[in-house]
Amino acid sequence: MGLEPPERRxxxxxxxxxxxxxxxxxxEKPYAxxxxxxxxxxxxxxxxxxxxxxxxxxxxxxxxAGYWIKLFLYTTRRILHVEVxxxxxxxxxxxxxxxxxxxxxxxxxxxxxxxxxFSVVTILLTMSLLPRERDEDxxxxxxxxxIRRSSLIVIQLLTITFWQWVLCTAVVFFFSQYxxxxxxxxxxxxxxxxxxxxxxxxxxxxxxxxxxxxxxGLVALLIFGIHFYWLQQLGPVQIFYHxxxxxxxxxxxxxxxxxxxxxxxxIHTLIFSTVSSAxxxxxxxxxxxxxxxxxxxxxxxxxxxxxxxxxxxxxxxxEWFT
Amino acid sequence: xxxxxxxxxxxxxxxxxxLLDLDLHIQEGLFxxxxxxxxxxxxxxxxxxxxxxxxxxxxxxxxxxxxxxPDQIRSQVGYLPQFFGFFPELKAVEFLEYLGGLRGLRGRxxxxxxxxxxxxxxxxxxxxxxxxxxxxxxxxxxxxAQALLGHPKLIIVDEPTAGLDPEERVHxxxxxxxxxxxxxxxxxxxIVKDVEETCNQLALLHEGRLRFxxxxxAFIRAVQGKTWEFFGSHDEVxxxxxxxxxxxxxxxxxxICFRVVSPTPPRDNARPVMPNLEDAYVHxxxxxxxxx
Numbered sequence: 001m002g003l004e005p006p007e008r009r010x011x012x013x014x015x016x017x018x019x020x021x022x023x024x025x026x027x028e029k030p031y032a033x034x035x036x037x038x039x040x041x042x043x044x045x046x047x048x049x050x051x052x053x054x055x056x057x058x059x060x061x062x063x064x065a066g067y068w069i070k071l072f073l074y075t076t077r078r079i080l081h082v083e084v085x086x087x088x089x090x091x092x093x094x095x096x097x098x099x100x101x102x103x104x105x106x107x108x109x110x111x112x113x114x115x116x117x118f119s120v121v122t123i124l125l126t127m128s129l130l131p132r133e134r135d136e137d138x139x140x141x142x143x144x145x146x147i148r149r150s151s152l153i154v155i156q157l158l159t160i161t162f163w164q165w166v167l168c169t170a171v172v173f174f175f176s177q178y179x180x181x182x183x184x185x186x187x188x189x190x191x192x193x194x195x196x197x198x199x200x201x202x203x204x205x206x207x208x209x210x211x212x213x214x215x216x217g218l219v220a221l222l223i224f225g226i227h228f229y230w231l232q233q234l235g236p237v238q239i240f241y242h243x244x245x246x247x248x249x250x251x252x253x254x255x256x257x258x259x260x261x262x263x264x265x266x267i268h269t270l271i272f273s274t275v276s277s278a279x280x281x282x283x284x285x286x287x288x289x290x291x292x293x294x295x296x297x298x299x300x301x302x303x304x305x306x307x308x309x310x311x312x313x314x315x316x317x318x319e320w321f322t
Numbered sequence: 323x324x325x326x327x328x329x330x331x332x333x334x335x336x337x338x339x340x341l342l343d344l345d346l347h348i349q350e351g352l353f354x355x356x357x358x359x360x361x362x363x364x365x366x367x368x369x370x371x372x373x374x375x376x377x378x379x380x381x382x383x384x385x386x387x388x389x390x391x392p393d394q395i396r397s398q399v400g401y402l403p404q405f406f407g408f409f410p411e412l413k414a415v416e417f418l419e420y421l422g423g424l425r426g427l428r429g430r431x432x433x434x435x436x437x438x439x440x441x442x443x444x445x446x447x448x449x450x451x452x453x454x455x456x457x458x459x460x461x462x463x464x465x466x467a468q469a470l471l472g473h474p475k476l477i478i479v480d481e482p483t484a485g486l487d488p489e490e491r492v493h494x495x496x497x498x499x500x501x502x503x504x505x506x507x508x509x510x511x512x513i514v515k516d517v518e519e520t521c522n523q524l525a526l527l528h529e530g531r532l533r534f535x536x537x538x539x540a541f542i543r544a545v546q547g548k549t550w551e552f553f554g555s556h557d558e559v560x561x562x563x564x565x566x567x568x569x570x571x572x573x574x575x576x577x578i579c580f581r582v583v584s585p586t587p588p589r590d591n592a593r594p595v596m597p598n599l600e601d602a603y604v605h606x607x608x609x610x611x612x613x614x
Binding site: 063066067069070071074077078133136137138139140141142143144145146147315 | 405
C-alpha cells in the first residue's frame with residue numbers, strides 16, 4: 001500500500017515534550033555575530049530561556065505530582081485498613097508472645113523483631129499488588145493511561161512503605177516503653193522501612209513470575225526467612241542490618257542470635273564471620289558508621305537492580321497480564 | 323485524525339501469529355472491526371493502546387509513530403477493554419476522578435468534566451453509589467465514560483454491547499454514533515448488527531489477516547443477488563443447519579424460513595432478498611475458509 005506517515009503533529013502535546021522543547025530552546029544555538037548582540041540583550045535572552053526552562057520543569061513536576069498524589073491516595077485507601085490491622089494487631093500478639101516467653105530479654109532483640117514482623121507484613125501486602133490488579137482486569141485500564149508504568153509500581157510500594165514507617169514508629173514507641181534499655185531505638189525505624197521497601201520490590205518481582213499471589217508470598221517468605229536467620233553473618237551485605245548496640249554494658253555476653261540456626265551452618269558461619277570481620281575491620285577503620293552506610297548502599301543497589309529488572313520484564317513481556 | 327497501520331505483525335512468545343502484515347487506514351468516524359474469535363481484533367486494539375508491542379510494522383496515530391511518542395499517544399486514546407476491570411470499593415464519581423487525575427486533569431475542571439461524562443452516559447443519578455452495586459449495563463457505561471476522559475481523539479471499544487439488554491444496546495449504539503463525530507471510534511464486536519447500524523467503515527479480520535476494508539455498503543454489495551430465502555419443513559432443518567452458508571433459520575407463519583447465501587438458488591422456491599451485513603459477513607468468512 002505504500003502508506004507514508006503524515007507530517008501532522010498532535011496538538012495536545014505532553015508535558016515531557018513541552019519540557020524538552022524548553023531544554024532545546026535554552027541550549028546554545030549557532031547565533032548571529034555576537035558583536036551585534038549587546039550584553040543586555042544577551043542577558044535577556046538567557047534569562048528568558050532559563051525562566052522558560054524552570055517554568056517547564058515546574059509544569060512537568062506539577063503534572064507528575066498530580067497523579068502521584070492520586071495514586072498515593074488510592075493505594076492508601078486500598079491497603080491501609082489491611083496494613084493497620086496486620087501491623088498493630090499482629091504486633092501486639094507477636095511482641096506480647098516474645099515478651100511473655102522471655103525471648104527478648106535483651107532489648108536489642110525485642111526491637112530487632114520489628115524487622116521480622118514488618119517484613120512479613122510487607123510480603124503479605126505486596127505479593128498481591130500486581131496479581132490482584134491483573135485478576136480484576138484493572139491493570140489494563142491503568143496501563144492504558146498516559147502515565148509511566150514504573151510510577152504505578154513505585155508509588156504503590158512507596159505508599160506501603162510510608163505507612164510502614166508510621167506504624168513502625170508507633171510500635172517502637174509503644175514497646176520500647178517496656179524495655180529497660182532503649183539506646184538507639186529510633187535507628188531501627190528507618191532501617192526497617194528501607195528494608196521493607198527492598199523486600200516489597202523483590203516480592204513484586206517474584207509475583208510477576210508466579211500465577212498466584214499466594215505462591216509469590218510463600219517464595220518471598222522462604223527467601224527472606226533464610227536470609228533473616230542464616231545470612232546475617234555477611235555483615236553489611238544484608239537487608240536486615242543491625243545497628244543497635246549489642247546490649248547495655250550490664251547485659252553484654254548474652255547470646256546475640258538464635259544459636260540453633262547458626263550451628264546448622266557452621267562452615268558457612270565461619271566463612272561469613274570471617275568476611276564480616278574483614279569488612280568491619282576495613283570499614284571500621286574509615287568510620288564507625290561506614291558499615292551502616294555501606295549496608296544501606298547495598299539495599300539501595302538491590303532495590304535499583306530489582307526495579308530495573310522488573311520494569312524491563314514488564315515492558316518485554318506485557319502479554320502476561322492480558 | 324486518522325490511524326495508519328503498515329505491515330503490522332504480532333507474534334506471541336509461544337509462536338502464535340496474532341496479526342500478519344496488516345495494512346489498515348482508519349479515518350474519522352465509527353470504524354467496525356469484525357472477525358471470528360482469534361482473528362486478532364483484541365491484539366490489534368491492544369497494540370493501538372500501547373498495551374502490547376508489535377513484533378514488526380509501524381502504527382501512526384494522527385501522524386505520530388506510537389513507538390516514538392508513546393506518552394502522547396496514550397493521552398489521545400480512550401480504551402474500553404472487553405473485560406472492564408473496575409475498583410469495586412470506589413463510587414462512580416471517585417473512579418472517574420481517579421482516572422481523570424492520572425490523565426492530568428485537576429480540580430474544578432476535573433469535577434466538571436466527570437459530571438458531564440456521567441450525565442452523558444446517563445449515570446448522573448447514581449454518581450455517588452459504589453461500583454460494586456452497579457449492573458452490567460451500568461458498568462459498561464462507566465467504562466465508556468472513563469474512555470472519554472480527557473477528550474481523546476481515538477476511542478477504542480472492545481465488545482461494548484456484550485451482555486447488555488436490548489434497550490441498553492440501542493442506547494449504547496446511539497452513544498457511540500455521537501462519539502464518532504469528529505474523532506475515530508474503533509468498535510470491535512461479534513454483533514454484526516451493531517456495526518451495520520453505526521459504522522461508516524469496517525474491516526474484516528480472519529486469522530490475523532485483513533480480508534476486507536471499506537464501507538458497509540461495499541461489503542454488502544459483494545452478496546447482492548446471492549442472498550436467498552425459502553420456506554421448508556422441520557425435516558430440512560438438520561440438512562441445512564450443517565451448511566456453512568446458512569445465515570439464519572426462523573419459524574414463521576408459513577413454516578420454517580431459511581436464509582442462505584449462495585451464488586445459485588439453493589432451491590426452486592427460493593426467492594432473492596436484499597442482503598444485509600450479516601449475510602456479507604457469512605459469505606466472506608465462507609469464501610476465506612474455502613480459499614484456505
